[in-house]
Amino acid sequence: MKRTAPAALLTFALVLGAFPALAEDTISFGAAVSLTGKTAKEGEYTRDGYNFAVETVNAQGGIVLGGKKYKIAVKYYDDESKSESTAQLIEKLINEDKVTFILGPYGSAPSGTAAPICEKYKIPMIEANGSAESIFSKGYKYTFAVLSPAKLYLKGLIDLVMSKDKSVTTVAVLGENEPFSKEVASGAADYAREKGLQVVYQELYPTGTQDVSALLTNIKGKNPDIVLGAGHLQDSLLIVKQAKDLGVSPKAMGFSVGPSSPEFRANLKSNADYIFGSTQWTEALKYDGSDPWKTPKGYAVAFRAKNPKYGDIPYQVAESSAAVIAFCRAIENAGTLDPAKVRDAIAALDIMTFYGQIKFDSRGINTFKPMAIEQLQPDGHKYTVFPSSVAEKDALYPMPAWDKRK
Amino acid sequence: MKKAAAIAGFLALLALLVALPRLVSSYKLLTYTRFLVLALMAQGWNFIGGYTGYAAFGNVAYFGIGAYTTGLLMIGKWHVPFFPALAAGALLSALVAILLGLPILRLKGHYFAIATLGVAEALSQVADTWDSVTEGSTGIDLPLKTEGEFFYYTALALVTCGLALTWAFSRSKLGNGCVAIREDQDAARMLGINTTLFKVIAYALSAVFAALAGGLTAYQNIHVTPGDFFRIDYTLQMIIATIIGGAGTVLGPVLGAAVYQLLSTYVWSKFLELHPTVLGLIIVLFIVFLPRGLMTVLGSKRQRGERPFRASDLLANVRAHRVT
Numbered sequence: 032m033k034r035t036a037p038a039a040l041l042t043f044a045l046v047l048g049a050f051p052a053l054a055e056d057t058i059s060f061g062a063a064v065s066l067t068g069k070t071a072k073e074g075e076y077t078r079d080g081y082n083f084a085v086e087t088v089n090a091q092g093g094i095v096l097g098g099k100k101y102k103i104a105v106k107y108y109d110d111e112s113k114s115e116s117t118a119q120l121i122e123k124l125i126n127e128d129k130v131t132f133i134l135g136p137y138g139s140a141p142s143g144t145a146a147p148i149c150e151k152y153k154i155p156m157i158e159a160n161g162s163a164e165s166i167f168s169k170g171y172k173y174t175f176a177v178l179s180p181a182k183l184y185l186k187g188l189i190d191l192v193m194s195k196d197k198s199v200t201t202v203a204v205l206g207e208n209e210p211f212s213k214e215v216a217s218g219a220a221d222y223a224r225e226k227g228l229q230v231v232y233q234e235l236y237p238t239g240t241q242d243v244s245a246l247l248t249n250i251k252g253k254n255p256d257i258v259l260g261a262g263h264l265q266d267s268l269l270i271v272k273q274a275k276d277l278g279v280s281p282k283a284m285g286f287s288v289g290p291s292s293p294e295f296r297a298n299l300k301s302n303a304d305y306i307f308g309s310t311q312w313t314e315a316l317k318y319d320g321s322d323p324w325k326t327p328k329g330y331a332v333a334f335r336a337k338n339p340k341y342g343d344i345p346y347q348v349a350e351s352s353a354a355v356i357a358f359c360r361a362i363e364n365a366g367t368l369d370p371a372k373v374r375d376a377i378a379a380l381d382i383m384t385f386y387g388q389i390k391f392d393s394r395g396i397n398t399f400k401p402m403a404i405e406q407l408q409p410d411g412h413k414y415t416v417f418p419s420s421v422a423e424k425d426a427l428y429p430m431p432a433w434d435k436r437k
Numbered sequence: 438m439k440k441a442a443a444i445a446g447f448l449a450l451l452a453l454l455v456a457l458p459r460l461v462s463s464y465k466l467l468t469y470t471r472f473l474v475l476a477l478m479a480q481g482w483n484f485i486g487g488y489t490g491y492a493a494f495g496n497v498a499y500f501g502i503g504a505y506t507t508g509l510l511m512i513g514k515w516h517v518p519f520f521p522a523l524a525a526g527a528l529l530s531a532l533v534a535i536l537l538g539l540p541i542l543r544l545k546g547h548y549f550a551i552a553t554l555g556v557a558e559a560l561s562q563v564a565d566t567w568d569s570v571t572e573g574s575t576g577i578d579l580p581l582k583t584e585g586e587f588f589y590y591t592a593l594a595l596v597t598c599g600l601a602l603t604w605a606f607s608r609s610k611l612g613n614g615c616v617a618i619r620e621d622q623d624a625a626r627m628l629g630i631n632t633t634l635f636k637v638i639a640y641a642l643s644a645v646f647a648a649l650a651g652g653l654t655a656y657q658n659i660h661v662t663p664g665d666f667f668r669i670d671y672t673l674q675m676i677i678a679t680i681i682g683g684a685g686t687v688l689g690p691v692l693g694a695a696v697y698q699l700l701s702t703y704v705w706s707k708f709l710e711l712h713p714t715v716l717g718l719i720i721v722l723f724i725v726f727l728p729r730g731l732m733t734v735l736g737s738k739r740q741r742g743e744r745p746f747r748a749s750d751l752l753a754n755v756r757a758h759r760v761t
Contacts, residue, residue, distance in 0.1 A: 066710050109709060114665055115658055119467050123706070126464035143660055151583045165578065165660070208565060210575045210662065237565070238574075 058094060058368065060085075060105045060358070061124030062134040063145070068112025073347055074137040077160055080351025081105055081134055083334055087323050094359050096366060103359070106130055114140035121148040131368055132156070134354055135176070137347070139163035139211050146174040155361075155374040159354035160347055163214055167394040173370075175377050175395045177353045177386065179402050181211055182218025184309050185259050187402045188285045189223055191307070191417045192257055195428045199282065203232035203255040205246060205270065207262035215261035215287045223257075231255050240266065244273050251279045260286040267308075268298050275302055275433045282429035283307060291405055293343055296413070303407045305430035307416075310403050311346040312386055315415040315423045320384035322356045330385040353386035454593055458586045466585045470657070472698035473592035474650045478671065479678035479690035480599040481646025484639045486676065487684035488612060490619030491542065491636065495553030496647045497671040498560045499530040503648025504655035504666045505564060506530075508577045511656070523652040527645045534644035538637040545622075554669075561667030576662030579655060588657050595649055596691060603687045606642075615639050616685070647675075681723050683730025692731055 062081060065074030085103045088094065093102045106128050108120040117136055124130045125148070133149055135142050135158020142161025146169070149156040155173050162181045166174065192199055202223040206216025213235060220230045231253040234246055247270070250258060258281040260270050267289025274284070283305075289295050290308025299306075314331035324330035330352070331344050341348075357380060362368065365376035381390040387400035404417035406426050416426035458466055478500065485493045506526035510517040517525070541552040564571045571577065582588075606612040614635045617625035626632050655661045674697065675690075682693025700719060705712040727733065 067713050107709060109705060109712065111705075111713070113668075113670070114660075115654070118658065119464070119471065119702075122464035122467050126462040140660070140662065140665065144658065147581055147583060147659060165575070169578070169581070208574050209664075213573070213575055235573075 056099065056101050057104050058101045058132070058362070059128070059130045060103060060132050060134050060355075061108075061121070061128060061130030062105055063108045063110045063117050063120035063124065063136050063141070065112040065137050065141070066107075066109040068110075070112045070137050073160070073345075074109075074112070076345045076347035077137045077351045078107060079338060079341075080159070080348040081355055083337055083348070084352035084355035086337070087333070088355065088359055091323055094362055096362070096368070103355075105134065110136055110141055112138075114138075114144045117141040117144040118148055121145045125149075125152050125154055130154075131370070132358060132362075132373070134351075134358070135159055135161060137161075139166060139181075142166055142174075142176075146171045149173045153374070154370050155358075155377055157354045157358050157377065159350040162396070163210055165210070167396045171395065173374055175357075175391050175397075177357055177389050177397050177400075178311050178350045179400055180218075180396050180398060181214040182221070183398070183402055184215040184287045185219035185261065185285065185402075186222045187404045187417050188259065188283070188307050188309060189219065189226060189228070189257070191404055191426060192283045192428065193226060193228075194419075195426065196256075196282065199228065199256040201229050201231045201253065201255040202257045202259060203250045203253060203281075204230060204234075205243065205250075205258070205260045205262070206233075206235045207238055207240075207266055208235040209238050209262075212261040212263070212287065216259075219259050219261065228257075236262070236266070240269070242273075243270055244277060247273050247277050247279050251277055256282045258284045260284075260289075262286070262288065264289045264292055264294060268295065271299055271302055271306060278433055280430070280432035280434075284430060285309065285404070290407060290413070291346070296407060296411075301409070301436075304409045304436075305427055306407050307426075308405045308407075310405055312349045313346070313403055313405060313415045314344055314349075316387070316403055317421040317423070318383065318385055318387050320386070321382060322384045324385045327385050349386050353384055353389060356384055356386075357382070357389050451597070458589055463585045466589050468698065468702050470585065470589045470592050472695055473589070473596050474654055475674055475678055475698055476596050476691040476694035477592065477599060477646055477650040477653075478675040479682070479694045480596065480603060481643040481650070482675040483603065483643075483679050483684060483686075483690045484606065484615070484646075485636075485643040487679055487686070487689070488607070488619065489615040489636055489639045490685075491640070492546070492550040493553045493640070493643060494550045494669075494672055494676075495555070495557035496643060496675060497667055497669060498553075498557040499534060499644035499647035500651035500654075500671050501557075501560055501564065501663070501667040502530045502533060502644075503527060503651030504661050505571060505577070506648070507652030508579050508655045508661045509570065511579055512577060519656055523649060523656075526652045527648040530644040530648035531641040534641040535637055538640040539633070542633065542636045542640060557667060557669070557672070561663050564663040564667060571663070574663060576660055576665070579659045579661065581659055582656060588653060591653060595653070599646060600687065600691065602642075603690075607687055611635060611638060619685070677720060680730060681720070681727075683732030686730065686732040688735075689730050689732045692735075696731065 064077045065071055085105055089102050093100045110116045133154055133156035135156055136145055137160045139161040142158045143166045146166055150171050150173050157175045159177050162178050204216050204220045206212050220233050223230050232250050236243055260267055267286040285307030287309050290306050291310040296303045314327045316327045324333055335341055360382055361376040361380050362373055365372045390399040392398045401418050403415055405413050406416045407413050414424040416422050482496055485491050503526035506529050507522045510522035510525055544552055565574055614630045618632050678693040678697045679690045681696055683689030701716050704716045708715050
């Protein structure tokens with residue numbers, strides 16, 4: 032008898048988890064984002080972005096399908112920043128909670144785990160926070176990303192410098208040994224070569240490094256015109272500090288991650304001047320879209336009114352909202368909730384939004400929206416300087432040598 | 438009579454588990470598969486941590502070796518089918534465990550725990566930097582397989598074999614020798630037990646189980662990166678599962694894994710943001726009130742004719758572990 036206790040436990044578990052059916056005039060989305068663990072902060076940005084867009088769309092009447100209005104609801108789970116949980120959560124959302132569509136997780140690894148499940152059930156997923164090639168090289172038909180791919184993160188910076196100065200010839204690229212940064216670094220190096228520049232240095236450093244002086248000493252010897260860094264905030268801070276100490280003075284220096292966050296200026300003070308940073312989106316961009324907020328400024332004002340705890344709006348928030356808008360548009364275009372038809376409508380989507388153009392290439396990633404470049408300027412402010420058609424100010428170039436500054 | 442009832446109960450449970458894929462949604466099936474994989478890891482840890490009493494904190498190293506070996510053999514130029522690749526991963530893990538076990542199993546207590554932690558960390562770094570083989574931090578992509586039943590039945594078969602093996606182990610000279618080592622290593626040596634050999638075998642067995650779990654998880658996740666597979670969470674989960682169920686018992690690790698997996702699944706689906714806190718609290722309560730695991734409640738004492746487990750034993754447990 033006593034040996035049957037585990038059986039009783041299992042049977043009990045089988046009964047668990049019966050969910051109430053959702054109301055008929057609601058379109059249910061599911062999302063598994065990281066609310067705890069390593070990327071809890073970014074996961075929260077993602078959720079806040081989704082929620083804000085959903086509230087706005089609902090407040091404006093929801094999605095209109097065949098004359099009937101539908102509200103949107105999102106069911107969330109926490110993936111604990113572990114990509115192997117994502118599979119389980121997406122299965123649960125599709126299988127048990129019976130959501131109609133999936134909004135993506137935060138990060139490339141969980142997005143990569145979610146994609147094959149959406150593929151299996153033929154449920155479309157639009158994600159806003161996973162830009163690694165590995166997600167889009169497998170031929171998935173139901174996964175779409177509104178953000179620019181990792182490979183293009185530093186492309187704009189190279190374009191910007193080359194438009195300012197025809198005489199640049201050499202580039203050095205430093206990257207963190209971590210999937211996303213590695214792709215950013217190799218994408219930047221490839222693009223530089225494609226543009227006829229010479230990549231004189233390309234190395235990876237380990238995650239969480241405390242010292243890059245050996246790498247910078249090497250770079251100093253090569254005297255490159257441009258130094259590019261692909262890592263995280265702490266790495267970018269470290270590289271700038273040690274570059275100053277070692278007197279590494281290229282004509283331009285830029286990072287994929289770091290300069291766009293307020294901590295960058297707070298930490299480096301005036302040493303942050305002239306540094307470039309790439310970003311998916313800033314509120315200073317001059318896009319004119321057809322969504323509820325129309326412009327980045329309009330979005331920022333409305334978002335802050337609802338979420339007063341935010342100062343600068345992280346791009347993760349904006350791209351997450353953009354994913355919701357893309358979904359709503361595609362559903363309206365499809366005129367049905369049929370997943371396969373909505374999938375085709377997403378693939379055919381081409382809209383201008385506050386976030387920039389949203390259009391997917393044949394692999395499902397948005398290669399049409401350029402990355403923006405910001406620069407920290409000596410007046411203590413940060414300006415969006417590229418792409419020039421939507422920029423707010425001209426870039427300052429070249430960066431003066433460290434010992435020539437006041 | 439008692440034995441017949443136990444066997445009948447066990448067979449009924451097994452029949453239920455075999456029929457399960459027809460009864461539940463594929464999400465539930467995935468949850469049960471995760472439980473079985475955790476049970477497999479816990480069964481492995483039970484050999485070294487439960488029976489032999491060595492606090493191995495680095496078993497995730499073998500989980501990772503299993504994952505990478507299985508993955509790398511399945512892709513690349515060999516395209517080995519899954520099961521031979523899985524077996525190769527288990528074999529390689531056993532080999533590594535024997536080679537590493539010989540020096541580090543000489544250490545006792547905390548020193549052994551720290552050494553095993555170091556092994557796991559070192560292997561993670563190897564996977565991270567050996568770009569030409571492991572693709573470094575980018576990781577490797579396995580062929581896609583989405584049939585949930587396949588993973589479930591594979592895991593179920595492995596766990597069932599694991600149960601049989603643990604049962605045989607606990608009744609063998611090897612198993613009893615390991616228990617003797619746990620209770621008093623010097624005395625065990627005096628009795629003529631080849632302690633080094635016994636410990637290394639127990640350690641290698643635990644590595645084989647971890648590697649099988651790793652290989653299966655790799656095929657199921659289709660993407661293997663050092664960050665996702667060499668993670669201490671896995672080690673902690675297998676230890677927690679074993680302790681909740683009852684370390685050094687045949688059924689304990691499987692029972693503990695079931696409780697842990699189902700509890701954590703239930704908790705995260707009900708508490709969106711506080712679930713790690715709630716789960717942590719439940720684990721603390723388990724350890725405080727049932728330090729010897731659920732198997733004590735299920736009556737291993739009664740079997741030996743002792744008095745049955747009473748609620749007051751819970752408080753007795755707390756008193757016994759009070760720091761004075």
